Amino acid sequence: MKITAIRAYQVDLPLKEGRYSWSNGNFVEVFDSTVVAVETDAGLTGYGECCPLGSAYLPAYAFGVRSGLAEIAPKVIGHDPRDLANLNRFMDAELRGHPYIKSAIDVACWDILGQATGLPVYTLLGGKAQEDVALYRAISQIEPKAMAANVAGYRDEGYTKFQLKVGADADSDIERIHLSAAEMRPGDVLVADANTGWTMHEAARVVNAVRDVDVYIEQPCPTYEECLVTRRRTSLPFVLDEVITGVDSLIQGLADGAMDVINLKISKVGGLTKARQIRDLCISSGIPMTIEDTWGGDIVTATIAHLAQSTPEEFSFSATDFNSYGTVDIAEGAPKRIDGRMRAADAPGLGITPILSALGDPVFDTYRA
Incomplete structure (x- = not known):
């Protein structure tokens, strides 16, 4: 099984209570989340998500997720998504640091592994x-x-x-x-x-x-x-x-x-x-x-x-x-x-099905040439 395409979606997540506030006067009212879809030649697609807590919490920010994905995603095309240890070593060698950028790809591949084996991720x-x-x-x-x-x-x-x-x-x-x-x-x-x-x-x-x-x-x-x-x-x-x-x-x-x-x-x-x-x-x-x-x-x-x-x-x-x-x-x-x-779903993988109408159009697609 090989990764054939990676898509990224940007989604706004407003808060029910209007604002989330923490130390030093920091707050967020609408979270900027990135959903990643990893497609394979076996017809399986896995999903992951990364949503930094604004830009003043950790060395991570929403635009950084997507710009980093644009850098690393083309390089993982052709890799086996089930070979998670080697895939992570490869991503770390190709993009030093920035672990949050790689997270959604890794999670999506766990989702694929679960679907391929018929087992929930847990x-x-x-x-x-x-x-x-x-x-x-x-x-x-x-x-x-x-x-x-x-x-x-x-x-x-x-x-x-x-x-x-x-x-x-x-x-x-x-x-x-x-x-x-x-x-x-x-x-x-x-x-x-x-x-x-x-x-x-x-x-x-x-x-x-x-x-x-x-x-x-x-x-x-x-x-x-x-x-x-x-x-x-x-x-x-x-x-x-x-x-x-x-x-x-x-x-x-x-x-x-x-x-x-x-x-x-x-x-x-x-x-x-x-x-x-x-x-x-x-x-x-x-x-x-x-x-x-x-x-x-x-x-x-x-x-x-x-x-x-x-x-x-x-x-x-x-x-x-x-x-x-x-x-x-x-x-x-x-x-x-x-x-x-x-409790987690008992279905294979993460057990979730993205609502495509909520995701909108992808902000980028990466396909094998």
């Missing part, structure tokens, strides 16, 4: 380790009292894990954490995610002020070294996200005892092939994961569900249902939240 990733996966709800950064008030509404939707978007000034963030913690019920989980927004002295103030609160501290500072300093200043459970970019940074974190949990974002590390490597190393090392991505619609949500469902429950800290945040459906068969949980 089976290919190790098997169904849980029947469904628990979800967290990100609480967009607004005034402290309003954020705390949102907890009850999200709990009514079935969520029991709540991720506060902090990373503003220390005083307001301390208030956010205390007020939201007061809304927690037995069994609820509260995470204060600064998204790299604090300096070390702000992080020191916050962790000291909330030392008696049952809360996880996530990615307080921009660099690994700054986060490690904060980690050593607190006994609160600690999550690393933005600075865990691959196996190398994970190994460093494990050696330093730098975290209790990581956020594993599929496109950040380059797709399912590399995410599975990191997932398996975390399991071997006793580190639970929030399995998610930077953002996305139905195809990203389906991809998350397959990786999460193939992860043992004790190592699946939570996952994300991004398609419930938006107003646009781009694929049928994608997971839907039920009582704060979701």
Whole structure:
């Protein structure tokens, strides 16, 4: 089987709540997502999706996805999409860095592999380790009292894990954490995610002020070294996200005892092939994961569900249902939240069928000459 064509589509994903805000005043109102279709000479087509969280979150941005695909896509024509390890090595040799650009191609090839074998992707990733996966709800950064008030509404939707978007000034963030913690019920989980927004002295103030609160501290500072300093200043459970970019940074974190949990974002590390490597190393090392991505619609949500469902429950800290945040459906068969949980489709591959009318015309096609 050979790849014969790659198509890319641009899709706008508006938010139901109008705006998503996080640290340092950053926000997005309409997400710019790229859907990739990988076609083969066997008549099978796989789909992947990449949606950066704006341009001020990670070294990734929406136009970069499509310009990078225009660079790498012609070079993978003729490769076997089922030969995922070699395909990833080839893409890394042809385009140094920029893992997010390669992610949608990699995911689409997993979709093809599932269709070719008649198996859902979760089976290919190790098997169904849980029947469904628990979800967290990100609480967009607004005034402290309003954020705390949102907890009850999200709990009514079935969520029991709540991720506060902090990373503003220390005083307001301390208030956010205390007020939201007061809304927690037995069994609820509260995470204060600064998204790299604090300096070390702000992080020191916050962790000291909330030392008696049952809360996880996530990615307080921009660099690994700054986060490690904060980690050593607190006994609160600690999550690393933005600075865990691959196996190398994970190994460093494990050696330093730098975290209790990581956020594993599929496109950040380059797709399912590399995410599975990191997932398996975390399991071997006793580190639970929030399995998610930077953002996305139905195809990203389906991809998350397959990786999460193939992860043992004790190592699946939570996952994300991004398609419930938006107003646009781009694929049928994608997971839907039920009582704060979701499950992947049992159909071959990702189990989704893109809604072509929602995708519109491709922004480019790449065919074998």
